[in-house]
Amino acid sequence: MRQLIKFFSASFLLISMVITSSIAIAADYKVGFIYIGPPGDHGWNYQHDVGRKAVDEAFGDKVETVFQENVPESADAERVMTQMALSGADMIFATSFGYMEPVLNVAKKFPKVKFEHATGYMTADNVSTYSARFYEGRTVAGHIAGKMTKSNTIGYVASYPIPEVVRGINSAYLAAKKANPNVEFKVIWIFTWYDPAKEADAAKTLISQGADVILQHVDSSAIMTVAEEAGVYAFGQASDMSAFGPNAHLTAIINGWAPYYVKKVKQGMDGTWKGAEQTFDGINAGMVIIGPLSDKIPDNVKKEAMAIRDGIASGTLHSFTGPINKQDGSPWLKAGETADMGTLLGMNFYVEGIQGDIPQ
């Protein structure tokens, strides 16, 4: 037993030394990033890491960035951020929704450290949030999907029933329905952001039930691979995924964090950074990018898609423009009315026409 204790304490010491040494840094300004999965996912985390590298490049030796990958959305996140703050990080980017509570807790303990939390909605004096209007991208994707489907069945692999994901489904559905009134959505919730095998299973199930275009709101590129094999279409999520499905890949909704990260780090360095701010940028600010369109898309559809993209960017078009009813038939938006920010940020209902329920 004593040997066991010795072994555990020795390995604990060793592990904490490794972690500390990887976080201990020496530049003037230190920025930490925590990721929910590996940056090698070629999806969500990959793009945050692209943003981190942009910070490295923009400031050279003046800024040092560190990151920790595979940080669970639990007390672990709190520990990792505390560790980062203790070893001198001036700013920490927490890049997943579920880090909300941990961020607020750690921020309270380290009032001088600046926190940036992705996709959350709670702020503090030293916590700002940022999110992208991914749903704008999904309006473009939904339109293309509606035009490309032959079976009139579009599959959607969703992660967790949080407003961000529900917003995406609604936005894609409205656009698809407008492009093709016969379209039907099949939604599968897999309750994980990252599990390639589960994502693949979900996509295979949707395809076996007749879906010939797949949209996804999960992090890996497994769905693209499955779609390529089955000979159906799919959209890249967060990153361009055409490498995984050269024939299947229609386009991708790419997250562009780099400009935001560089701007925020710069503000942090020259003292103009402000807490309690909520950034919610979309196509116009380059936070949501529509990737290259596949040759498989007919030219007229390409043109329409680009017109939608440009319309959203210039503000003449809004993803949620009335008349729109909620799923139960009760009116939500009057003709010409656009959705307000509050409803969008807390969206927990399907729009009329989508089958099934949002799991609670």
Add this chain to the structure above:
Amino acid sequence: MGFSEINFAVLVASLIVASTPLVLAALGELVVEKSGVLNLGVEGMMIIGAVSGFIVGVETGSAYIGMLAAAVAGALLSLLFAFIILIMQANQVASGLALTIFGLGIAALLGHPYTGIKSPQISTIAIPIITDVPILGTMFFQHDLIVYLSLISVVAIWYFMSYTRAGLILKSVGEDHDVAHSLGYGVITIRFLAIVFGGAMAGVGGGYLSLVRVPQWTEGMTAGAGWIALALVVFSGWRPLRLLIGAYIFGGITILQLNLQAIGVNINIAVLSMAPYLATILALVVISMSRFRGNRGAPGCLGRSFVKTT
């Protein structure tokens, strides 16, 4: 909403594919545990198998060579474990956990240049004549070689454990290593072989994941499959046939809930996803109740280091 939209033949076929990595890895671990060793490194060996199988598969253009490489890689990693716990007599739980962490890390490193590449295909082998049987043919007789191999291994291991002398010796080592030792059996050698076999099986399970089921390499792609395999061994009460059923139930619930969702049935997904784990806990409770103690199947020396006394 219509159940007619679900193709049950396809559903069964895909649950078999979904369960195969679990069957393979869990069978290997079953043999290891029967020899009295608890190897918690299944997840690590699986992911090493997944990455090595994928790399070799891509480089050689043959998925079968990839599978072979996956087995070799899993076995090599398990050698490390065998050395640490059998020769150095380290704690098995800690060493197994370390193996998992090490495997995940080194797989991420090795696999880095291989993300975004397509793997060679494994073709399905339709078994002549019976493949044309309606429904059953689609369900069971149009799979790839590895699926058939996994089923053959279930039977082979069951036979080996129950009816061969070598199998009985292996079990005796697991039940009481001191007695086995005094009878003149090489406890270390037998455990060594069992661990390497377990590693190879976990490796193939991982290879199946990256070469057939997903099929691509992504970091951390096993996503806990190794732990489920470990739970399955306990769930099965260390019996190969029960293990197969357990794995298929597990895969079945996963695939079924996806299908139900897609047709829009209102089900509680959280409860369904939890069900296999709940079943494992229940099985554990049942088999540890005193009434069943006599034949619960857990090897007597599971997890204990063997120190040669004479």
